[in-house]
Amino acid sequence: MTPKISLTGVGKTFPVRGGGEFTALSGIDLDVAEGEFLVVVGPSGCGKSTLLDLIGGLTRPTTGRIAIDGAEVTGPALDRAVVFQQYALFPWRTALRNVEFGLEAKGLRRRERAEIARDHLDLVGLSGFEDRYPHELSGGMKQRVAIARSLAYDPGVLLMDEPFAALDAQTRDSLQDELLGIWAKTGKTVVFITHGIDEAVYLGGRVAVLTSRPGRVKEVADIDLGSRDAREDVRSSPEFAAHRHRVWSLLKDEVQTAQRLTVPAPRKEAIHLG
Amino acid sequence: MTTIEKPADAPALASGRRTGPPAWAGTALGVGTATIFLSAVVLIPLGAVLWKGTAQGPAAFWDAITTPDAWAALKLTVIASLLVALINLVMGTLIAWVLVRDSFPGKGLIDLLIDLPFALPTIVAGLVLLALYGADSPLGVSLAYTRAGVVVALLFVTLPFVVRTVQPVLLELDREMEAAAASLGAGPWTIFRRIILPNLVPAMLAGTALAFTRAIAEFGSTVLISGNVPFKTQVAAVHIFGQIESDNTEAAAATSTALLVLSLVFLLAIDLVRRWGSRHG
């Protein structure tokens, strides 16, 4: 069976001001199955956002190939949705009109659009907030609107770039549970980026750990914690702790490498990049 | 803790925890200073002009601004300024866009040059324009004593307004918003129209308003190239100057009042457009 998303030998370099190149990602091989919930963790600056932008078609890879359902990605399309850390809502549109945006591109009639948008605001628990503007909503509510906006036009793939990183711990916990609920209900293929180990282990069916500079896939860890929607505290189970420790060990070296590269030796790096 | 035992009507300040002036004191001082400054610098002189311009009653005011030469000067000023504001709206936005989003050699220099019309005394700008487009123009384009010359002079001095109001907004624009729109299926034109433009419109309108109000009052840059031909190229500010020269202060004040009212009407109209836009964006 062809994987839903497949990356083969994907690399991305950025031109550096004053000449030269900076390799953000290199040799990424990764397959994501239909309906899978894949989490990507890595230290800050290792290229997680770059990876997501590539799958979203917002930027093009320098090397390698990215395919959705076997067809090469050449740009953004309505078979994928992106959810950003800072919500990226349109401030002059109400919650409902924000959710309608993707439906407008799809060319649906106004009545139909409003109905679908309403249903999706309901799905993320925001019935009654249709006419609020983004500045009238809390951070958690804004991200719910953004999720509803992404789901509304029914993409097969949901790409999420640290969507809960800016939220307080309680809001994050409840949004994680809601996201798992939505995932179970809709059967979307999810690629979820985070730098939080707990979040990665709690959400992921598999967790891909990225190395830094350049970003490569170090290892993909299988997480088998069973269904999270049972009303018990999965996070305090010994299995959770074991998975957590495994991902933590994989990440520890990378975080140290990333820090070594950024903090004490700026001179050396400048030479490398220049 | 002591405040808890106090009867409810005891003054809260007595607890000694707050020793500074109450929070509103700073605000009151600020508002007071701003009001006095505004009054001295703006409101009182404006009031004097208004009073002088309308002291003879509305009929006299109307007569003063509808004398053929005053009316022609006002008409030319308004039409040329509207035209200039419109051209600036489009070209200023375009220039700001190119300066922020494109990179090309010499960009830094152009960015510096944009402020030149601000830095140059307007009479110097007038001289430069006269040298370029005067009777013996090195470019072979003579705009001396023509209305086109007036428009070019006004364009020159008002160019920076829209550029400099739009540019910072464009720089600060959240690129994720555009990425989000792209991921939601919007093409480049839709992204420009539905995402970028709504973000820019307030700044574009503010810059246009500044350009218009500056243009209708412009004197130095137009006085040389226009040649001040009454009924043809004489703008309102120059006309007012002429009235003062010939000791006709009432007429000068009346024409000034007309300019003032035109400015206010335009600013109000722009504000209405902006409000309408923010509701229907």
Ligand SMILES: Nc1ncnc2c1ncn2[C@@H]1O[C@H](COP(=O)(O)OP(=O)(O)O)[C@@H](O)[C@H]1O
């Ligand atoms: N447009 C760009 N131009 C140059 N360098 C970039 C660009 N985008 C990202 N980078 C660099 O690529 C690296 C990875 O960035 P990013 O994908 O945002 O990391 P992460 O999301 O993991 O924190 C960073 O070092 C960043 O500076």
Ligand SMILES: [Mg+2]
């Ligand atoms: Mg990132």
